[in-house]
Amino acid sequence: MILVFEDESEAWFGEVISDHLEEAQARAFSIIEAARKEDNGCLTTATVRPSKLRFLGRQVEAYRFIYCVVNQVTASTQQVVRHRCHNRLCVNPDHLVLGSQADNKQDDWLHWAYGTDPDYL
């Protein structure tokens, strides 16, 4: 049995935010600026799947990186960055929110059942 005492995701974001914040934010904003602006405010990357980036020796989804760097949040491996707009290619920090994997599943269910997300806007 392996016991994990340190969450590697939290530790990595901690290092990014405390030691490399300026560079990380420059990366985040360059992705945001390159994205296409949709009528609903989404900023969509020109990729089929959510784009990833490599930073400080780690590969991470662009939207997760952008949310954490812009808001200076250290997300743990248990925490997911959710899309309130249900557009997984969106990198607009205003459309992203931190939650659990269960929240993410419920979002999908509510979206499927009602076509809307009650806490959106």
Ligand SMILES: [Zn+2]
């Ligand atoms: Zn969006």
